[in-house]
Amino acid sequence: MGRFGRTIVTAALAVAVVAGTAGWAAGDSQRPVTGPPPGAAAWRADTVSGRPLPDPADADPHEVARFFAGLDGAVRRELVRAHPLVVGNLDGAPLPLRYEANRLAALATGEARYASLAAPGRRILAFDPRGRGQVAEVFGDLGGAAHVAVVVPGSDNDALSHDAPRRPDTGPAGMARALWTATGGAAGDTAVVAWTGYTTPVGVGLDAAGGRLAQAGAVRLARFTAGLDAVGAPDPVLLCHSYGSVVCGLAARHTDARDIVALGSPGMRADTAAALGTGARVWAARGPSDWIADVPNVEVAGIGHGTDPTSPAFGARRVPASDVVGHTGYFAPGTRSLAAFAAIAKGDVR
Template structure:
């Protein structure tokens, strides 16, 4: 009876928090952008060298890769020019072709807020202008790198804010740049991808407390990692920050990730690392001043994300975070957390040992 009472109190606290009475922001609900990219109808009606084009809604990334492998360069570029939004977001298509397609798609929007994404030298692996926009940017070369890491961000990230001024080492692109630099940059053998490929919550309200957007994001993340596999990239390290860790938790069993690292996590919708159903090693970190520690780790009526991945009982390996400041400081230059994350990204972390305390 006493345990039941504690559960009710905890549940009431959780509902109070997510409802805004404990200081969380109340914001409008976001509509998840899902399904194939704009221009899919015209793509389906087209052909290449007399062949039907793979349906973006049903064709798997490996099927897409085989299709493009059977086309000559002229046919590939013809599709790129005719259907840039589809080619740029088609998992399994050659990466250089996607970079060029997305440059054309960004320019075609004619919107100043996206113009910098088309700058020379940038590698935009996905660009979808629907809603607040989705974007993925590559640092390095995933097809030739020995290691690939994917940053999965949390709330308030989208294509519109991708290039907004931020504190160094924060935001998807800032985290990716910091990690790429820490792993050796152009002189290293690690590629890093900033993946804002799902509709994130805005603020810390009911969307952030629920799993609806994470469920939609998990489907997209699983397909994205399958696309990396289809072009020959190595099994990725997924680096999941804040609400992004909810996405990663739901996607874990459907990816070929080598490592799964969660930072400032509100929960992964699993009670233990083993319950994620993944062969990946699971790592977790939470800084001493990260406000996420105040979020109740419960699930009640669809709200909350469950057990704390940074707790010993969850069973994740620990990433040192004693010098992390706030909720977004995990990739700060010179920090022990960034050094540890870089070691995991480069495949230099211990392969065995106890579940916790492997990185100090």
């Protein structure tokens, strides 16, 4: 068999295994949500004292931060009331304004499925109802935190499922809350963000086997971390689960992350940790019963995500995960993995 024939067979094998591995489900093709949120046209048409507003499509988050720093409180509040979806998703805007804007935006949808996002005390840092919806929620005081961690989830996560009943330490919000608690919760100095800021695959079919959605997500993740930097947050730790680790792998060189942790990863679209092109420390974890181990670590014709990050050849630091159960048990209370994640998030590991 020639080289081309072997390539086709390998690609077909990868697709077949991805589609048939126990625990994986056939997925529907998703159109990634990109660009600024609804309301951007009205925002661009508005002005403040005759000055144009920062374009939500391409304004640098630091530029956005400087713009808001020059406004008084009354003007800021008026922009929130007039353009909640834009302000709520505008990286670089002051955190309290984004929380209030997203509360108003969630209420304005008029949909009961989003009402819980507007509950008192919640810190919703991003909310975009387009498609299946995107959402980011903060646990802790992001504005005053000495350390910040961002949980980047994998398939089947969106704004619709953000508040769906799950085991408490699973799903983006559950993982973030468990990590925040493990770092000391309200008594600690670490904030954790559950970031479902990209269109995730549904199930694990060709979308999850390919990089199209991850590439779109990487752009959004890089901009999100730039927004954290613009408001004075410390360099974040990225904890990237499953397909989320593909997003983090593609975004790595474009973020200021201090540490990047791949857990339950099918690969990061790089042969080695060094090839990610980041100054961050790179970590990897995989539990003994995680079915992700059955997914071929190949990347052929756009299918598959490459080297297993837990393999010695990849060169990542290993996170202990011998007591992790299944694909979603990494943040379960009492596990060695959660304790390690908390230590990394707090900067306690050298």
